[in-house]
Amino acid sequence: MVTSWRISAGLSWLLPGAVAIGFAIALGAPWAWVILATLTALVVFSVTVYPRMRFRRWRWQLTDLAVELRYGVLLHQRETVPYFRIQQIDINAGPVDRVLDLASLQVTTASASGSATLPGIAADAAPQVRAELLARAAIAVADHPGDLRDAV
Amino acid sequence: MPSEPRPPASEPPAPPTTPEPGTTPEPGTTPEPGTTPEPGTTHDHTTTFATPRRLHPASVLVGVPLAQAIQAVILPVVATLAAPLWVTLMFLAVVAVIGLVVRVLDWRMRTFSFDGEVLRVDHGVLSRNHRSVDVGRIQQVEIQRGAVQRLLGLAAIRVETAGSAAEPEVDLRVVPEDDAVALRSAVRASQQRHRGQDVGTAEDGGTTADEEVLRVPMSHVVIAAVTGARLLVLPAVIGGALQFVGNQVGPFVDDVVDRMVELGLAGDTPAFDGPDWRLVAAGAGGLLLLSVLAAIVVGVLRDGNFRIRRVDDDLHVSRGLLSTRDSVVPLRRVQLVEIRRNWIRRVLGYATVRIRSAGGSTGGEGRVTVPLLPVVAVDRLLGEIMPNVEGVPELHSHPPAALRRALFRWLRPAALAVAAVWLAPRVLPFVAADGWVASARPWVLLLLPVNVVLAVVEYRHLAHGLTELVVAARGGALSITTNIAPVVKVQAVTSRRSLFQRRLGLTTLLVHVAGPGALVTVLDAGRDAAAQLHVRLSAHAASPTPVLPGSPQQDSTPPRGRSAATRQPDPLP
Numbered sequence: 001m002v003t004s005w006r007i008s009a010g011l012s013w014l015l016p017g018a019v020a021i022g023f024a025i026a027l028g029a030p031w032a033w034v035i036l037a038t039l040t041a042l043v044v045f046s047v048t049v050y051p052r053m054r055f056r057r058w059r060w061q062l063t064d065l066a067v068e069l070r071y072g073v074l075l076h077q078r079e080t081v082p083y084f085r086i087q088q089i090d091i092n093a094g095p096v097d098r099v100l101d102l103a104s105l106q107v108t109t110a111s112a113s114g115s116a117t118l119p120g121i122a123a124d125a126a127p128q129v130r131a132e133l134l135a136r137a138a139i140a141v142a143d144h145p146g147d148l149r150d151a152v
Numbered sequence: 153m154p155s156e157p158r159p160p161a162s163e164p165p166a167p168p169t170t171p172e173p174g175t176t177p178e179p180g181t182t183p184e185p186g187t188t189p190e191p192g193t194t195h196d197h198t199t200t201f202a203t204p205r206r207l208h209p210a211s212v213l214v215g216v217p218l219a220q221a222i223q224a225v226i227l228p229v230v231a232t233l234a235a236p237l238w239v240t241l242m243f244l245a246v247v248a249v250i251g252l253v254v255r256v257l258d259w260r261m262r263t264f265s266f267d268g269e270v271l272r273v274d275h276g277v278l279s280r281n282h283r284s285v286d287v288g289r290i291q292q293v294e295i296q297r298g299a300v301q302r303l304l305g306l307a308a309i310r311v312e313t314a315g316s317a318a319e320p321e322v323d324l325r326v327v328p329e330d331d332a333v334a335l336r337s338a339v340r341a342s343q344q345r346h347r348g349q350d351v352g353t354a355e356d357g358g359t360t361a362d363e364e365v366l367r368v369p370m371s372h373v374v375i376a377a378v379t380g381a382r383l384l385v386l387p388a389v390i391g392g393a394l395q396f397v398g399n400q401v402g403p404f405v406d407d408v409v410d411r412m413v414e415l416g417l418a419g420d421t422p423a424f425d426g427p428d429w430r431l432v433a434a435g436a437g438g439l440l441l442l443s444v445l446a447a448i449v450v451g452v453l454r455d456g457n458f459r460i461r462r463v464d465d466d467l468h469v470s471r472g473l474l475s476t477r478d479s480v481v482p483l484r485r486v487q488l489v490e491i492r493r494n495w496i497r498r499v500l501g502y503a504t505v506r507i508r509s510a511g512g513s514t515g516g517e518g519r520v521t522v523p524l525l526p527v528v529a530v531d532r533l534l535g536e537i538m539p540n541v542e543g544v545p546e547l548h549s550h551p552p553a554a555l556r557r558a559l560f561r562w563l564r565p566a567a568l569a570v571a572a573v574w575l576a577p578r579v580l581p582f583v584a585a586d587g588w589v590a591s592a593r594p595w596v597l598l599l600l601p602v603n604v605v606l607a608v609v610e611y612r613h614l615a616h617g618l619t620e621l622v623v624a625a626r627g628g629a630l631s632i633t634t635n636i637a638p639v640v641k642v643q644a645v646t647s648r649r650s651l652f653q654r655r656l657g658l659t660t661l662l663v664h665v666a667g668p669g670a671l672v673t674v675l676d677a678g679r680d681a682a683a684q685l686h687v688r689l690s691a692h693a694a695s696p697t698p699v700l701p702g703s704p705q706q707d708s709t710p711p712r713g714r715s716a717a718t719r720q721p722d723p724l725p
Binding site: 080083143 | 510579643644645646647648649650651654662664665666667668669670671686690691693694695696
């Protein structure tokens, strides 16, 4: 996963980097070069150190009642998505992920904002995780009678 | 062809559905597979919607969205701007004919049916589109009648499901009014039947309780219009516009007049020496008066006659004078209630209450807004919307460290503005040192104390509360918003702690409920309080306790004030 984040970070800086270099050359002012140097340091940091920090902070677990996620380096986040509220689970794999045989699982609830993404799951394990989540969701729903089954 | 509502498709035209009685069947029509066509037996359209039927023929003309019609007119006019008038007229006529043909075809090919379980809509001329909506998924049904539609005894019916599409799931523009009402009752009856079966208990003997919950008097509608957010910014807009006119247009007019004098076009015209301020003041006053009047008229037309009735477990919300809108929100579908008070309404002691279901479409369709009601009446209304809830729960304010965050939040943009104004002339070569940027400096500096005051005010409003039934959070500086969501509707919980929040021991909690942007945000609560809140809300979300709306056994002791550990209790000011 660290590699995937590294590559994505590197790729995402390509265009802004090119633009910044172009600007620096066009302006030619000394402060433009200072900004460019800072930017370069930032890129190096975001490609080398930051993905590892991010990886170290990433935790997810399946508790009795919910998927729990804890992540974020600067902004610590803790998300709880109960099985009972799960509406949909997607398996996504971008081009970088596919090269590395990874996939991410997106768990969606009825809320527009309350969804959770589990990145960096081995591509062949992702369907198993999804099946496990769906099974737990089904059990959680079956535990509730009639009216309460309706999560919305 | 600007009035064509659908993209062209490659499919050949599908055979039309069974025609309704009254329209002559074309030779060679074949029944649509998948629907339940019974040619010639569709005469009983009083009770059942089981057979597919068309919208009212008037929908060819009445249902046209205004934007589309305007588009259809403007495009040819603009395209033939240079041509003589008759070309434009010809063009318009062609567009009108094409539009009419498209609408007629669309009407012929659009059918809907409801068999007690599934609401089906089939439409599309070239590419057929079949939509079926299960009754269990329907969140909200709304009947809307414009002025023209009311004259003709017609109505539009809108069905919202939980989804995040931009438009209603089903939008049947223009059906006979009786049909609209009948269809809605059929949907509701089916939903109730479903629930009855699922729970295993029948409703008590089929007696319908129908009581009026709220009626907004006309005076309140007028006050709501006058104190509306749009009107409050108007003086600023007018002021800005006048200043612009004074600064820009004045010299420009002078210039033009000078030029004309030079060219000898105008004789010795008196020079334009700035606008006459009395005239400008009178104009501004007139404009203000006009906009106030316009706001009142719009508000009264839209919200006049605002009523909320409670029929069994549904809220019936109707409003509007000329074009009426009548929504039914099942009580158990209420996701979030927003109580808003902008500063002027706070002074007058009024509030606005917005009821949100998970209805997918944005733009005010999925929610119902009470334009204005006295603050003292809010608790009673809440009790009606969310049974067993005794008004706004006891709220607990946040630790003093949150004040530092509030100050930071408010001062950061102000400080940035100050820095920008001071540094811009030095760093950027194209900003003049003595231009308007420099003259703006004192005003920008004034932002700092103002924002400090706003930060303190906002901190004092920050609060949250949790009972066995609802979670509530309050925030906002000038305009206070209190969001209240039933705990059984909580979908997921997120805690956020930034670097600064961690240092100050604060947490921001996001409580997600269904619906676009439906969120209860507890900003900068104490760390422990937020952690407890997170755990308790997750537990509720994972396993909703059986508190049914309207279940009588809960009436005696509504548990209150058992919130997560917090500081001083702080009732709603």
